[in-house]
Amino acid sequence: MEDRVETEHKHLGVFHLMWLHLEGLLNRIYRNNPLYHLHSIGVFLIWVALFTGIYLFIFYKINPEGAYESVRYLTEEQWWLGGIMRSLHRYGSDLLVTVMLLHLAKTFITSRHGGWRRLAWISGVFILWMVWICGIFGYWLVWDRKAQLVALFSAEMLERIPIFGQPLSINFSGAGSLDAIFFYILFIMHFALTVFLFILLWVHVSRIASARINPPFRVGLATLGLLLLYSILFPAGLEPPADLKSLPATVDVDWFFMFLYAPLKHLSVPTMWFIIIVATVGIALVPWLFPTRKGLTASVILKNCTGCEQCVFDCPYEAIYMQRRSDGKPFNLEALVSPERCAGCGICVGACEFDAISMDGLTEREFKEQILAISRELAGTKEGPTLLVFACSWGVDASANLDGLTARVLTVPCGGMVQPSMAEIALDAGVDGVVIAACAPNDCHYRTGDELLKLRFSGLRHPSFKTSVGRDHRIKMLFLPQTARREFRQQIEDFAEELRDGGKNTPCV
Ligand code: HEM
The missing domain is CATH 3.30.70.3270 (Alpha-Beta Plaits)
Structure with missing residues (x-):
């Protein structure tokens, strides 16, 4: 195995390192690092949007006269619940855009986008646009001055697509008028796109076994708590009602959803379309333009x-x-x-x-023979305590951090490849201690290796130990991010110290 699996440190780019340091920083502040749960926070925020949206719908009047009035009622008169629901809906969607972009950045920067993950990536690009279009329709529904401007810009963009006959923007300038049907279409689109988002999510995770779609309870609670606090402190505002006879000079821009409209001040609509198409195709092609390294099969x-x-x-x-x-x-x-x-x-x-x-x-048998050969050689050394380290190729660079210790490293693609019986082979051969160094909890490069490792070694999942010989104190599992070199070294030294105090291991083969 040693000669077949490379540690990934040699291939880490500067952005990957920066990302790991950012995660390391947050690890120190918060035990449930949100950067390890971006995907499930994203799903959670879609649920928040759905439930708050259903509440808003109860009061929403689907026609040009009633739309603004119903939103005003929720914001000003029912501020204690309707206003908060509206703010949760708005800020939750803004946070969804942020979390989604961070999730995209993370999967790319940490090389989790290529090969077998292509379907997740491509469907992710569709999700990206679906979230954005859904949000834009949401803004229209408020039918205030901001909505009018968004509607006008969107119509200007859309009317360049040849399938739309007459200039759509006429409807949103002084020359046009809007009827209830238009608001029904808007509303149905907004709702249907949310439902479609769930279908896309299903495709997104369809090749991912037991996808983690729910954040840990505390992470979900903290997300909701922060959103609620922000909604109470800074309730979502309302511009004056839309007035088709005049154009608003200025409105508050929501950059999470309206970022595409700002450049329209300086760029022509065809140029904007060109940029959008090139950017979308470029992002969709990322798995082919920047392929991830293929490991063993x-x-x-x-x-x-x-x-x-x-x-x-x-x-x-x-x-x-x-x-x-x-x-x-x-x-x-x-x-x-x-x-x-x-x-x-x-x-x-x-x-x-x-x-x-x-x-x-x-084969597994050959790998076990390697373990046995290395362990016998290691156990034969005079100095001690002797350590066999199974190191995940995506974890801390074990070989570079064991100077001065009597240790041998076996690099495995993922900590989840290690079976309890592999540790037993080393201990039976007389090695004093076995270390399995895997990725940080909830951040296994292959998603579930850390959890499976823990379950197998605690006897809760097959395969477990062959014999129960009470040697748990000679096995150490470390779940650390790549950058936690000092902590890795410290934990190994402490382990070696414990083994020294406990005395030498006796081989039983
Ligand atoms: C609303 C937005 C999104 C949500 C809620 C979401 C949710 C998820 C979930 C639940 C997983 C499974 C994670 C696991 O169980 O390990 C996942 C994986 C993944 N997502 Fe997303 N996603 C979103 C957007 C995106 C976007 C925009 C992209 C990229 C274009 C993307 C790329 C990926 C990739 C490549 C994986 C596989 C990662 C791996 O195998 O470790 N996602 N996503």
Whole structure:
């Protein structure tokens, strides 16, 4: 394995490092780092928009005369609930745009966009536009001066598309008039796009096993609490009502949704369309323009497969599926890997205790033989305590941070590749301690490696330890981000100290 898996540190770009430092900073301030939960906060904010939107709908009058009046009623007369709901709806959507852009930036900067994640990326681009268009329709519904300006600019943009016959902008200038049907269409679009957003989200996570769509309780509560506080302190305002006979000279701009209209002051509409199309296509092509490095690919060794399905349960990208047994063995099913969906994380190797998975030709048995050979050699050294470190290729660069210690490092694609029996092999061979260094909690590069590792080592998930020999104190799991070098070193030194105090391990093979 050593010669096949590279640590990712050599390939880290400057933005990746900056991002990791930002995460490290937030880790120090807040235990539930929101940068590890951007995707689920995003889903949560869509729910906030849906529920507050339903409340607003109860009072909304779908016609040009009533629309503004109903929003004014909610804002000024029912400020204690309707006003707060409206503010939550507005600020929640603004936060959704922010969180979505941060989630996009994170997946790109930390190389989580390419290969098997392409479907998530492409559907993400659709989501991006869907959120934006939905927000713009929302602004129209208020039908104040801001809405009038947004409507006029949007119409100017749309009428350049040949399918629209007469100039749409006429409807929003002195020459036009609006009827209730128009408001019905606006309202239905706003609502239908929200529903469509949920469908897109379903596609977005369709190749992600057990996608984390709910933020941890505290993160959700903190998000809602902050939104509520902001809504109470700075309730969403209202411009004067729209007046088609005149154009507003100035309005408050909401940059989260209206950023595209500001350049229209200086650029022509066709230039704006050109920029939008090039930017959208450019973002959509990111997985091909900036491909992520492909690691190893898993395959099934059929003669050893028992059809137990554990690899299917554990694969984070639904790259393994079961089919009817084809080799006449007395099992109902056999596992099969879709190579194009395989992330190369090796989590399936960690899941399989029958030597039925091979990573580019390296089988579980061969990997265990490597562990045994290294462990015997290590246990034979006079100095101690001796440590075997399984290091995740996306975690702290273990090799560079073990100077002066009697340690050997085995780099694995993901901590989730390590089985409890692998630690047992090292301990049975006489190594004093085993360390498994994985990614920070909730930030596994392959999504679930950290959780599976913990579950397997605590006996809550297959495969667990072969024998219960009470050697837990000789196993240390570290979940640290790449930049936490000092903490890694400190924790290993403390562990080595504990092992020294506990005395040497006796080999039992
Ligand atoms: C409202 C906006 C969005 C929401 C609510 C959202 C939500 C999610 C969720 C729940 C996941 C699964 C995370 C997991 O279980 O590990 C995910 C993954 C992903 N998203 Fe989004 N997403 C949004 C927008 C975007 C955008 C705009 C992009 C990029 C164009 C994007 C790219 C990705 C990628 C590449 C993954 C896979 C990451 C991985 O495998 O680690 N998403 N998203």
